[in-house]
Amino acid sequence: MGEAAGTGRRSIGARRNPDSADAILDAAEAVLAEAGYSGFSIEAVARRARAGKPTIYRWWPSKAALLLDVYQRQKRVDVPDTGNLEDDLVGFLKNLFAHWRLTASGNVFRSLIAEAQSDSHAAAALAGYATGRRAHTGQVIERAKARGEVAPEVDAGIVADLIASYAWRHLLTNRLDEDKATLRTAVRYVISGISAKR
Amino acid sequence: MGEAAGTGRRSIGARRNPDSADAILDAAEAVLAEAGYSGFSIEAVARRARAGKPTIYRWWPSKAALLLDVYQRQKRVDVPDTGNLEDDLVGFLKNLFAHWRLTASGNVFRSLIAEAQSDSHAAAALAGYATGRRAHTGQVIERAKARGEVAPEVDAGIVADLIASYAWRHLLTNRLDEDKATLRTAVRYVISGISAKR
DNA sequence: TCGGTGAAACGATACGGCCCGTTCCGGGGC
DNA sequence: GCCCCGGAACGGGCCGTATCGTTTCACCGA
Incomplete structure (x- = not known):
């Protein structure tokens, strides 16, 4: 690939x-x-x-390969490290949405996902890319785990998956201007289920 | 007649x-x-x-309209009512994934989402449909709220959004065969953040 | 009651336009 | 000279529209 x-x-x-x-x-x-x-x-x-x-x-063997190259040439969205999981994830989503809205990245990624629905090469490329990004986002949860903020048995991959899914759906349904309060609430629903203490 | x-x-x-x-x-x-x-x-x-x-x-004014008609002609997936929120949501996801895997619905819906990325009519149709479905899924949370299982101030729309996002991403990335255990874990992460007691 | 009539939907075909993925060609820089 | 480049052209497919002649069916007057 x-x-x-x-x-x-x-x-x-x-x-x-x-x-x-x-x-x-x-x-x-x-x-x-x-x-x-x-x-x-x-x-x-x-x-x-x-x-x-x-x-x-x-x-480039396919339109998908070209799209992927274009997307990977973009600057990556940095994941904040504030020492607080909720702030990290809300900040990440906020940064990501802004990045998708203000640059070509949003359109590129949307196109890549759409292309993947009809082209197996695109699907494979997207799967590989998503796996890498999920691991990347998972590090935020791992950091919180190291701080004792998250229970050690929590599956960081699933949490990252939930967050990424939420981001994807907003991208695909043109809701990148979601209220910050709504983002925070969504993040809170997810992570208050994995916190170590209560 | x-x-x-x-x-x-x-x-x-x-x-x-x-x-x-x-x-x-x-x-x-x-x-x-x-x-x-x-x-x-x-x-x-x-x-x-x-x-x-x-x-x-x-x-049918567009390919999207035809797709939507095909999709709406399919049988709907029923949302279980077991008296327990976690079981309801896990069962719903399981039913939905099976339905998407075993009938043409999955392909139809994937196509509709892909089409919506390049056609505004499809996007509008999809948005309307998704709103209706979200309200439908939200009823599961509302029922749990009525049972006192969920805190009354919880935004059922956001919870439904998280669940639907998770389902969409699995559809779009060909992961409809996800382990039941993983589904349960994901659901648990989401809803244990909204429970009324503990 | 019954047959006529006309609007409207039908299948089929054709059109210009755009794009695909490939092939061939001549020009030009290392 | 080599090899990559841009350009042009090809056959093929699909789009969305226009235009045939035909068939169906609700209405209505005899």
């Missing part, structure tokens, strides 16, 4: 032109930001990048 | 042919079940139903 999709080093013999690749990724991002998923086609990206379609197909 | 008990779309003078409509909906369901979302096109449905494309376009 990471085979042809990476922006980093390539296998021996393949001499990808960095200028061209960047122009294509820039164009893909711009098209997605302006026309959304429905307007996102290989031809549109090629036109925008003043590149040839074969150049795109040479380096 | 038995005249067009369909989806309530008819206006005066419109004489939709029930046979034709049923054939189209049957064909749409079959195409989705066999070819999935990527193979689902109006032309494919028309071929399968031995109907003309204009007939489909006459009664």
